[in-house]
Amino acid sequence: MSPHVASEARDFLAQHPEIDAIDLLISDLNGVLRGKRVSPENLEKAYTQGINLPASVYALDILGNTIEETGLGLDSGDADRVCRPLPGTLMPTPWRRQGRQAQLLMHMQEPDGSGFFAEPRQLLGRQLERLTARGLTPVVAVEMEFYLVDRQRDASGTIQPPCSPATGERASQSQLYSVSELDEYADFLGEVQSAADIQGLPLDTMLKECAPGQFEITLKHGADVLAACDAAVLLKRLIKGVAQNHGFEATFMAKPYGLEAGNGTHVHISLLNEDGDNVFAATDGDPLGTPDLHHAAAGLLTLMPASVALFAPNLNSFRRFQPGLYVPMAPTWGFDNRSVAVRIPSGPNAARRLEHRVAGADANPYLLLAALLAGIDYGLSRELTPPQPITGNAYAQVEPSLTNSWCQALDLLEASEPLRAALGDDFLTVFLANRRAERDLAMQHVSRLETDWYLRQV
Structure with missing residues (x-):
């Protein structure tokens, strides 16, 4: 040093x-x-x-x-x-x-x-080197959803939404995009913003999400992917710490409540060439972008089924994959469509980008971005062509095909030659052994639901 x-x-x-x-x-x-x-x-x-x-x-x-x-x-x-x-x-x-x-x-x-071979951050660095060798620089922005939870459990010992600091009433409504709810939690959100400013974390927007006590915070886009993931990891620590100061718990658990929306991590990605131009922005203003955007989207969609183990790393992660709650369940893409897995947001042509919407908020940011960049590189290097973009409700048009099985997700990752080439045999050996051992331990525990349903009936 x-x-x-x-x-x-x-x-x-x-x-x-x-x-x-x-x-x-x-x-x-x-x-x-x-x-x-x-x-x-x-x-x-x-x-x-x-x-x-x-x-x-x-x-x-x-x-x-x-x-x-x-x-x-x-x-x-x-x-x-x-x-x-x-x-x-x-x-x-x-x-x-x-x-x-x-x-x-x-x-x-x-x-x-x-760099140590099993460290997720150095793994992401290797994927960046592949794109850099192609003269490309990824620009990314990370959005993370989280819940505030009352530190006091309910009568049955389970978690419950918080009581409003302003009214004392327990949250019970969705109130998506509610500004009044932002006002009610202004002291908490204000301290998050102030702490992020002190730490130099590039917070962009805050909004009320679609479940009681659920919020989303977006980090500003930037051309340093490693720094973006550092900021995401540190922001989680910050939010949890500030929540404790305000009498809450903050959780990035993928599915804290069975009947409410899960917590996701959405990632926006564009690519700059050596001249600083966005290679996804079509010169004719086509909202579906350039051939490079199509190749990148195709790579993401092709490797998506085998990447699920990185997007959904634990037992609870797979409870998020349920219909009707804005969680993509098949490799689909489309323009300005929140029902697809890879969305092309509307907006200025110069800002044309991909938004990946599959991962949970419990995903490791470094591994998530490593998988996404590997998919983009795979599509670009092979000039893959994506399927037709979806218009309208993708859930009604495409049958679910992404696995909701932790075991199968790990098997698919292990069998993927493109991801093995990108991530490395040594890393995959460690990751798969780690996740399989945790799954084996989880399988030793019997839930309350199982005893309620089956104890007397079978």
Whole structure:
């Protein structure tokens, strides 16, 4: 690490003398932030020497248990790797302890200094290199949905929507795009915006989504995909932390309520050539864009069935795939159509782009974007042609074909030669072992519904 980069630590502490602890963070396979907390005296050392964490950080399931089948645990001696700071990610966490804490994203390295093979962020970097080699730069914007949940459970012990800070009444209506509901939660949303400004996270819009206590926040589009995913990961932490300060819990769980809309992650993507021109914008203004846009869309649609395990990474993820709740269930595309999987939004021709609408809010942003860029590269390199775009209700015209089976999704990913080539055998071995072990553990638990339905009847 160069002295110039290490000076980031000294300059930060000089500007923020109130800081008395810094969290050094790694994003694992599930997008869960893990790491160490250090004192200000040790921050510069983290820049110059790094910190050690076991490679098995990338073998952890959602419960924080090491999945030995990944090969990253005891079989490898549970060995350490060096983790080094990502310059530009050192920032205060203003919602923590009156702003006396800070955070810094780290990335794990192999002994030769290259990125650790199982780290999702370096995997995304490899996909970016493929497009860069084609003279293309992705521009992305990420939209994430989340629920605010009352910290007090209902009489049966299950989660429930929050009570309005303004009226005290429990949320019970959809109220999509309601400005009055934004007003009712203005203190919470205002602190989210203020904290994001302090951290330099590029928030764009906030809106009330289509279920009680559900909101969406959009990050501004930008040409640094790695930074966009960093911001998405950090924004989740920010929202959860600010929600706690206001007496709520915030969740990005894909399907917190069985009968309400799920939480999705929508990603907008365009491509710039070396002259900075959007290669998806047709010179004649065609709203369906250029042949390059068609090739990219075709690649996304072709690899979509095998990518579901990355878009829906856990047991709850698949409960989101239900008809009638704006979750695409087949590889479809169309112009300004929210019933399709890949939407071409309306708007200025210069901003022509793809919007991918399949993933849940529980997806790891780095793995999600890695899969999307791999699909785009696959379509461009083979000049694939998409099917006819859908006009009208895609749910009524196309039978569901994307799997809602966790087991089958993992099998489809394992069998996909294009995704294996893009993501690498070593990474897929770790990812599949991790997800299959978590599924096996989930299958050992019997739900309340099963006992209610079957205990006395079969």
